[in-house]
Amino acid sequence: MNNTQREVIQFINENDVKFIRLAFCDIFGIQKNISIMPDELERAFREGISFDASAIAGFLNVEASDLFLCPDPATLSLLPWRPQNGRVVRFFCEIKDAEGNVFESDARHLLKEVCTEASAAGLTIMAGLECEFYLFKRDEWGNPTHIPLDRASYFDIAPLDAGENVRREICLTLEKMGIQPESSHHEHGPGQNEIDFRYDDAFTTCDNLITFKSVVETIAALNGLHASFDPKPLADEAGNGLHINLSVYDETSNLFADQKSECMAAFTAGILRRIREISVFLNPMACSYQRLGHFEAPKYISWSHQNRSQLIRIPAAQGEYRRIEVRSADPMCNPYLALSLLLSAGLEGIHDQLKLPAAVNENLYQRDHDELEKLPENLQEAIELARGSEFVQKVLPQHLIDKYLAVKTLEFQHNR
Numbered sequence: 001m002n003n004t005q006r007e008v009i010q011f012i013n014e015n016d017v018k019f020i021r022l023a024f025c026d027i028f029g030i031q032k033n034i035s036i037m038p039d040e041l042e043r044a045f046r047e048g049i050s051f052d053a054s055a056i057a058g059f060l061n062v063e064a065s066d067l068f069l070c071p072d073p074a075t076l077s078l079l080p081w082r083p084q085n086g087r088v089v090r091f092f093c094e095i096k097d098a099e100g101n102v103f104e105s106d107a108r109h110l111l112k113e114v115c116t117e118a119s120a121a122g123l124t125i126m127a128g129l130e131c132e133f134y135l136f137k138r139d140e141w142g143n144p145t146h147i148p149l150d151r152a153s154y155f156d157i158a159p160l161d162a163g164e165n166v167r168r169e170i171c172l173t174l175e176k177m178g179i180q181p182e183s184s185h186h187e188h189g190p191g192q193n194e195i196d197f198r199y200d201d202a203f204t205t206c207d208n209l210i211t212f213k214s215v216v217e218t219i220a221a222l223n224g225l226h227a228s229f230d231p232k233p234l235a236d237e238a239g240n241g242l243h244i245n246l247s248v249y250d251e252t253s254n255l256f257a258d259q260k261s262e263c264m265a266a267f268t269a270g271i272l273r274r275i276r277e278i279s280v281f282l283n284p285m286a287c288s289y290q291r292l293g294h295f296e297a298p299k300y301i302s303w304s305h306q307n308r309s310q311l312i313r314i315p316a317a318q319g320e321y322r323r324i325e326v327r328s329a330d331p332m333c334n335p336y337l338a339l340s341l342l343l344s345a346g347l348e349g350i351h352d353q354l355k356l357p358a359a360v361n362e363n364l365y366q367r368d369h370d371e372l373e374k375l376p377e378n379l380q381e382a383i384e385l386a387r388g389s390e391f392v393q394k395v396l397p398q399h400l401i402d403k404y405l406a407v408k409t410l411e412f413q414h415n416r
Contacts, residue, residue: 005045008073012038018086021079022049022069023210024093027058027105027404028284029334031210033090034069044071048096058403059105067103069093075207080176081218092207105400107336108206114340114395115203118347125343126254128199128245128323129209131331132238133216134228135163135191144226146233148191161186163193170195170219177215179208188238188295199245202343206335213331231330232287239291242331244342245315247323248350256322265356268312268324270349271342272301272357275311275328277389278341279375280382280408282329286415289378291330293365298327300372302360309364311375328375337396344395379412 012020020041023033034051036044043049048068053060060067071091082088095103102109118125135149150162158164163186171181180198187194195216197208213229220227232239247256248263255263275282283289293299296308303312303324313325329338360372376382383405386392392401 004073005042008076009038009041011076012041012089015078016085016087017078017089019082019088020044020071021088021090022071022093023090024069024095025107025210025334025336026056027107027334027337027400028407029107029210029332029336030057031214032056035088041071044069045073053103058400058407059103066098068096068098070096077177077211080173081222092210104397105403107334107340107400110396111206111336111340111343112203114343114347115201118343121347122250123255123347124249125202125346126199126247126249126323127202127205127339128196129205129335130194130196130241130243130245131209131212131229132187132192132194132240132242133331134189134230134233134240135166135193135220136226136228136233138224138226144228148189148234149225150186151190152186153190154186154188156186163191166219166223166225167193167195169223170216173215173219174212177211179211189234190237192238192240202246202339206339209335229331230287231283231285231332232290235290238295239297240331241291241297241327242329242333242335244326244329244338245323246326246342246346247320248346254320254322256324257319263350264314264322264324266349266352266354267346268303268349269354269356270345270347270352271312271324271326272303273349273354274341274345274389274391275301276373276376276382277385277391278338278345279328280379280386280405281337281341281392282333283376283379283382284334284408285330285332286379286412288330288332289376289382292328292375296327298364298375300360300364300369300374302364302372303356304359304361307361307363310360341392341395345391348391379408379415383408383412 019035021033048070053067054065071093075092079088095106137147152161167184182196184195216227291297298311302310304310305314
């Protein structure tokens, strides 16, 4: 046992912790967990806690189903909404097989490897995620409805904005868990909200997004509401987006800070080159494609300064906040897979010294642009693009690709 693990066990013993959640995500980004008692934590650090991986979507088949959860001590977090007597903590875990090897479809580990490759080249990729969600009322039996909490719109205030106190409670809970909220507001749709938290390295930011979604869902439920991250929960209203802000640092500074940065241009061009092939991992649901092309969600493969109708925009920011914003993803993606692919595409662009095409500055919602390449128009097209992509096969293990696309194919057929 190393010193960090000993310090974690000492913390748990001294803070009346009675339950320990070992958390991980399936290949679709859905958080799972098992709870253990404090006396089992040392064994979890030493050899992992076994679980039936055949019961987790996209993992293993029943004939070879044992995997092990190994807690990452750096991710210890108290759950503030649980009792103060007999506290509950949570760890994110690495997933390993019986021989102690990392499970090839552990998406969190895949992103860690991409970040390690960038680090070996002297680069650190920073990420900030802007996540939208709806708050819906529940019926008399506690079941979710599609009745929005309010009829407010962008940046409205109380009493028209009825989600103000819920957002406040979410922000305070995030602070207690070590995540720094930066802003919160009502979004375009009725009952739609956004809370932004501070950027960090890409790996930590994805952990923070998983925590964020769990906090939003929990606080909403405690207030008698249902939080929805679906990309298009209401047919005629704005969809939920997950805007992904990215910048590349060397040892001392943001390489995107220079307005004429060749690094930014090549990184952006790399993403533009691969975006169609990776869209099924950024937009994983059939209704994801109903969102694209409406209410500031992109339709074409283009970029611009500040223009919010583009796939990638470069916000008006300076210094450490100079970045690109990828606007196509939605909150139902697995962030570890999405970032693994986006970062790999950007780094490939730097390696290949790609040149950025001309910016498209006009509003792309005003007319059709046949001269511009489009994002996939439906889930089936996105599936086929990923299936034939050598780039996706280079970044992700074939086992994960096959499992993921098989499930998505069934979903598309069911939703036709």
